[in-house]
Amino acid sequence: MSLFEIKNCKKNFNGIKVLDDINIKVNEGEVVAIIGSSGSGKTTLLRICTFLEYMDCGEMSYLNEKIVTSEDGIARYIGQKELSIDALNKNKELVRIKSYFGLVFQNFNLFPHWTVLKNVMDAPISVQKKDINEVKEKAIYYLKKMGLEHKTNSYPCELSGGQQQRVAIARALCLEPKIIYFDEPTSALDPELTSEILKVIKELASEKRTMVIVTHEMNFARDVADRVVFMDNGVVVEEGKAYDLITNPQKERTKRFLQKYD
Ligand SMILES: Nc1ncnc2c1ncn2[C@@H]1O[C@H](COP(=O)(O)OP(=O)(O)OP(=O)(O)O)[C@@H](O)[C@H]1O
Numbered sequence: 376m377s378l379f380e381i382k383n384c385k386k387n388f389n390g391i392k393v394l395d396d397i398n399i400k401v402n403e404g405e406v407v408a409i410i411g412s413s414g415s416g417k418t419t420l421l422r423i424c425t426f427l428e429y430m431d432c433g434e435m436s437y438l439n440e441k442i443v444t445s446e447d448g449i450a451r452y453i454g455q456k457e458l459s460i461d462a463l464n465k466n467k468e469l470v471r472i473k474s475y476f477g478l479v480f481q482n483f484n485l486f487p488h489w490t491v492l493k494n495v496m497d498a499p500i501s502v503q504k505k506d507i508n509e510v511k512e513k514a515i516y517y518l519k520k521m522g523l524e525h526k527t528n529s530y531p532c533e534l535s536g537g538q539q540q541r542v543a544i545a546r547a548l549c550l551e552p553k554i555i556y557f558d559e560p561t562s563a564l565d566p567e568l569t570s571e572i573l574k575v576i577k578e579l580a581s582e583k584r585t586m587v588i589v590t591h592e593m594n595f596a597r598d599v600a601d602r603v604v605f606m607d608n609g610v611v612v613e614e615g616k617a618y619d620l621i622t623n624p625q626k627e628r629t630k631r632f633l634q635k636y637d
């Protein structure tokens with residue numbers, strides 16, 4: 376089943392093309408890695424997928440339900456033209472669709488003045504309106520899964536980067552999303568903490584969780600992802616089975632990019 380699909384997505388910033396005709400489909404249980412050099416549009420794409428940014432033109436669906444259409448060449452979110460992110464986030468239908476996904480950022484983005492437990496519990500209660508006791512039980516379950524049960528009452532500043540990122544992953548899991556997006560989840564971490572987080576994500580992949588991961592870790596992409604998408608300059612240059620694309624890229628541009636990681 377298709378969980379997510381984006382078609383013909385275009386995005387300009389101040390007249391400069393940042394995404395040009397992006398097409399990506401993610402099926403249930405699939406892990407898709409997005410790779411590409413700095414400025415190729417990976418973060419912008421994830422921000423569009425998660426309603427933190429709007430697209431200019433294109434189509435987007437979650438669970439085959441169309442969220443964005445562009446019959447007249449202008450993106451319309453749930454049928455209406457809404458070009459402010461605030462307006463998008465107040466739209467009840469979009470809030471419902473938002474519960475389909477979780478997002479893990481490069482810099483963890485935890486609230487510094489909240490405990491670990493409150494960071495994990497907040498969105499399911501305030502956005503998804505779930506029962507507080509039920510959420511607490513789940514939050515503790517996911518923190519335990521991340522090996523952080525002893526840190527529930529700590530503040531983010533009292534944790535290592537790797538621990539903070541594991542809190543951010545527990546926070547995403549506590550939303551019980553159908554799909555989790557990761558934007559370079561290890562690039563703020565040293566090699567040891569990087570492998571700690573990659574191990575956690577690998578475990579989530581073995582549970583058949585659907586994930587889209589922007590990463591510079593090519594070995595991880597090769598071993599853990601089902602599919603890899605290589606972006607350059609706002610376009611998808613090449614996509615294919617993870618092992619094939621990483622070990623035997625077809626396009627010159629992909630070869631040049633991957634050579635830097637040899
Ligand atoms: N809010 C914005 N306003 C103007 N330009 C932007 C904005 N966000 C991104 N850009 C531009 O869009 C392009 C793509 O940026 P993006 O952050 O999506 O790249 P990226 O592939 O995630 O890069 P990196 O690997 O460095 O994270 C860049 O040229 C960037 O300067």
Ligand SMILES: [Mg+2]
Nearest residue numbers: 417418419558
């Ligand atoms: Mg980025």
